[in-house]
Amino acid sequence: MIFKGKVWKFGDNIDTDAIIPARYLTTSDPLELAAHCMEDADPDFVKKMQAGDIILGGENFGCGSSREHAPIAIKAAGVSCVIAKSFARIFYRNAFNMGLPIFESAELADAIKEGEEVTVDSAKGTIIITDSNKSFTINPIPPFMEELINDGGLMKHIAKTRGKNETK
Amino acid sequence: MGNTITEKILMAHTGLKKISAGQLINARVDIALGNDVTAPIAINEFKKAGGKKVFNKNKVALVLDHFTPNKDINSAQQCKAVREFALQQKITHFYEGGRVGVEHALLPEQGIVLPGDLVIGADSHTCTYGALGAFATGVGSTDLAAAMLTGELWLKVPQSIKFVVYGKLQKWVSGKDLILHIIGRIGVDGALYQAMEFTGETIGKLPMADRFSMANMAIEAGAKNGIFAPDKITADFIKKRAKRKYKFYASDADAVYSDIIEINAAKIEPQVAFPHLPSHVKGISKAGRVKIDQALIGSCTNGRIEDLRIAAGILKNRRAASHVRLIIVPATPEIYKQALKEGLLDIFMKADAIISPPSCGACLGGHMGILAEGERAVATTNRNFVGRMGHTKSEVYLASPAVAAASAVLGKIASPEEL
Numbered sequence: 001m002i003f004k005g006k007v008w009k010f011g012d013n014i015d016t017d018a019i020i021p022a023r024y025l026t027t028s029d030p031l032e033l034a035a036h037c038m039e040d041a042d043p044d045f046v047k048k049m050q051a052g053d054i055i056l057g058g059e060n061f062g063c064g065s066s067r068e069h070a071p072i073a074i075k076a077a078g079v080s081c082v083i084a085k086s087f088a089r090i091f092y093r094n095a096f097n098m099g100l101p102i103f104e105s106a107e108l109a110d111a112i113k114e115g116e117e118v119t120v121d122s123a124k125g126t127i128i129i130t131d132s133n134k135s136f137t138i139n140p141i142p143p144f145m146e147e148l149i150n151d152g153g154l155m156k157h158i159a160k161t162r163g164k165n166e167t168k
Numbered sequence: 169m170g171n172t173i174t175e176k177i178l179m180a181h182t183g184l185k186k187i188s189a190g191q192l193i194n195a196r197v198d199i200a201l202g203n204d205v206t207a208p209i210a211i212n213e214f215k216k217a218g219g220k221k222v223f224n225k226n227k228v229a230l231v232l233d234h235f236t237p238n239k240d241i242n243s244a245q246q247c248k249a250v251r252e253f254a255l256q257q258k259i260t261h262f263y264e265g266g267r268v269g270v271e272h273a274l275l276p277e278q279g280i281v282l283p284g285d286l287v288i289g290a291d292s293h294t295c296t297y298g299a300l301g302a303f304a305t306g307v308g309s310t311d312l313a314a315a316m317l318t319g320e321l322w323l324k325v326p327q328s329i330k331f332v333v334y335g336k337l338q339k340w341v342s343g344k345d346l347i348l349h350i351i352g353r354i355g356v357d358g359a360l361y362q363a364m365e366f367t368g369e370t371i372g373k374l375p376m377a378d379r380f381s382m383a384n385m386a387i388e389a390g391a392k393n394g395i396f397a398p399d400k401i402t403a404d405f406i407k408k409r410a411k412r413k414y415k416f417y418a419s420d421a422d423a424v425y426s427d428i429i430e431i432n433a434a435k436i437e438p439q440v441a442f443p444h445l446p447s448h449v450k451g452i453s454k455a456g457r458v459k460i461d462q463a464l465i466g467s468c469t470n471g472r473i474e475d476l477r478i479a480a481g482i483l484k485n486r487r488a489a490s491h492v493r494l495i496i497v498p499a500t501p502e503i504y505k506q507a508l509k510e511g512l513l514d515i516f517m518k519a520d521a522i523i524s525p526p527s528c529g530a531c532l533g534g535h536m537g538i539l540a541e542g543e544r545a546v547a548t549t550n551r552n553f554v555g556r557m558g559h560t561k562s563e564v565y566l567a568s569p570a571v572a573a574a575s576a577v578l579g580k581i582a583s584p585e586e587l
Contacts, residue, residue, distance in 0.1 A: 013356055013445060017553045022532040026235055026242035028209045040555040060357040060390060064553060065532075066292040068209055068308040089361050089392055090292055094308035144192050144322070154310050155217040158318060 001101060003080040003120040004130075005052040007112060010041055012058035016091065019062065019070040030076035033069050037077040051078035054118065056109055058084065062091025071100040081120060083127065085109055096145050097154040103127070104139035111136070170420025172328040173395055174363040177303040177417055181286040189327040189424070197227065199261075199281055200315040201289030203271055203528075204232040204243065206308070207250045210290055213313035222257050223319035229261035229280055229289075230254045231271040234528045236264065239535040269500025269526045272296035272384060272468035277500055279409030283398040283416050288312070288321055293468050293550065295386045299379035300406070301398030301416060306387060326363045326392045327426040328419075329354075333368040335434030340584050342478075343378025344470055344548065344568040346370075347385045348439035350431065352449025360390035362426060365419065370433045371396065376405045377474035384469045385550050388446040438583055440546075441566035444554045452571060452583045462545040463488070463576035464557075465569050466497025466524065467531045470548035473503045475569040480512040482573035482584050483519040489579030494521040495530060495537045519576075533557045539564075546575045 018041040020033055027033065038045040038055070055074065061084035062070060071094050074082060081101040095102045103120060108127055112118070117130040120138070127136045141149075151157035171179070171187065179187040181195040202210050207230055214222075222228050230250055235243035247264065254262035261280050263269070272293050275281045281297045287304035288294065290312040297304035307321070315321045331350060351358070364386045366379075374382075379396050386394025396402075398416040406414065440455050442448040465471070465479050476498060488494035496516050498504040504526065507513050516523055524530070530537030531549040539545055539558030544565065547557065552564035565581055574584040 015551075015553045017533075017551070017556050021555055022205075022534050025205045025534070026240060026246060028212070028246070040560050043560075060360065063356060063390060064292065064387075064551060066290055066294075066306040066308055067205065068290075068310060069205075072209075086357065086360065088357070088390055090306050090308060090387075093311060097308060097310035097314075142192075154314050155213050155317075158314055159217055162318070 001122045003054065003101065004117065005054045005080050006115055006117050007054045007056040008045065008049060009109065009114040010055065010057045013060045013063055014041055014057050015064035016062055016067050016070040017064055020067065020073040025067060025069055028069060030072050033073035034076035037073040046077055049077065049079070052080045055079050055082045056084070057082065058109055059086050061087050063088035066090045068094045068098060071095045071098055075100045083108060083120070096148045099153045105136050108136045169424060170422040172363065172365060172423040173301065173397055173417045173419045174303055174328055174365065174393060175325060177284060177286060178323065178325055187325055189325050191325045193323055193325060194320050195286055195323050197288055197315045197319055197321055198285040199227055199229055199287045200312055201229045201231065201271060201275070201287065201291065201294060202312050203234050203291055204236060204247050204250055205234045206290035206312065208246050209309035210312035210316065211249060211253045213310050214316050217313065217317060219317045222316045225258050226260045227319070228259050228316055229275060230259055231268060231274060232264040233268050233271050233526065234532065235534050236268060236527055237525060239529070266501060270468045270471055270528055273471055273499035273503065276300060276380065277409070277502055279411055282406060282410050282412070282414035283402060284414050288315055292387045293384050295391065295393050296380055296384040296468055298383035298386065298393050298395040299376060301396060301402060303393055303395065305393045326361055328363040328365050329359055330365045330367060330425045330428045331431060332428065333366065333370040333431045333433050335370060335432045337370065337433050338437060340438050340570045341436055342568045342570065343374055343381040345436055345439040346433060347382040348441050348449050348566065349436050351385065351389050351447050352439070354389055356388060356445055356447045357390040359386065362391055364389065364391045364394040366394065366396050372399065375474060376401060377472045380472065381469050385446065388550055438568060438571050440571065440581060441552055443552050443563040443565065446550065446552060446566060455581045458544065458565065458581040460492060460546050460575055460580060461543040462493045462495065462537065462539060463572045464495045464530055464537060464545055464547040464549065465572050466499060467549040468499065469550045470569050471497055471499030471503065473506050475548065476503065476507050476512050479569045479573040480515045482570060482587065483577065484515050486519055486577045488520045488576040492576050492579050494519065494576040495524055496521045497524040497530065498526060500526055530557065546572050546581055548572050
């Protein structure tokens, strides 16, 4: 997968209340959630961003609640992928399970300015800043997570493996 | 090489004879939990995947506790969708209306989660059940859908950090203060992806209510689970509640830990987590003058009867400061009834408190206790992120029921010693 887009920078410990505040959790409609994506971290984010843009976080991105509404809001807002120094574990699971591409890079966040464009090549495991041509390595995705992505998320993965088990 | 309690419980839920940290496993689930916020997405995914029947109607718990009593039309619709699913699937552990409590207080109280269980819940504070010596972890809605369908879930066996807590607790210091102190020390990602195992002489004497408060906030350090080895105190709690078999596990003496952290509990004073992270912790003596507008006593962290007794002990014959809204949320109907029986609700009402029905509402800024711009609350809850309880320019200070009650009376963050 290749993702090319402008990065929007956020700091460390961006919690799921900032990504999608609880006051909007009375619905699970992706488009309604998307309208409030990142609202408590940057109230203008949805207005400013364009489809294909990339969220760039620091350490522990997505900490706090288990709400899958967080990756759902990000994906439905049109964000192509999230890059962070590290991810909180439930957000990490959720992203792979529901199909939001996420990548870990310890160095990118400190080497790039907001608004710069990058190209993420998941097969090569690289992120390249367009203007400076600087290249960064993505932490390798564990094989099982790769399987989840290739199958189109957890439920499709289960359908596939259950099908296999039943024909055995 | 021995195993930790976490590894042993996980192994017992697979067909494997050996297990080690970092390994990816498919584990059998004893209880899969969802609420009115997370279950609607899970039910939708379950149906989309062609799900007709849940793997076991006795092993799914659906608790409508977040936006209940129904806040608005949208939340009523969400509850309705979960109710219809629960009735159609004949889910044994379905709770709503006058039977509902805050899920992580309700499930242990009703004996639905037991020692040695593997519990997954689409709610991050599912880690609370580690207090019973269960492996319990928060997951997302798709995970819940998968578990409802197959009875299994993929998990990575976590490394464990061992906390050895020793020394006698000072007056007014509780499990809540211990966990706040620990999070302050290791940070909000200090235990990322790991198990937090609580041991030591102080822990051995700690009542269940305090253990629940501590396990509850393991997620606030990024942990996958928090866990206590069950003992006599656990056994006393469980024996009148359990309706099925359970098992006590303990770590081997030669179990492997990624870190061992010793804590001298005798040196800890009541703790307060300042905005906007649970790790911004200070001792109460260093809190300075922080005027408050609201005090909230309740939640899955501190809404148990023991918490209400502590608060009532402080609020008896006193009143909340005139500018403070004191909100008390008994976490379950059973706790509510017990508080009524013991005269605690009477004490609270004489202290000008608002007594809320069991609900998660105020804690997550959902409803029934929202903060306006510039307002400050002291809360016995678990999160103080930006906007957590209302306006993005409001502030939440996390503390114990003792500190919250004293603060309500004095109108500022305060220790009961100041009364």
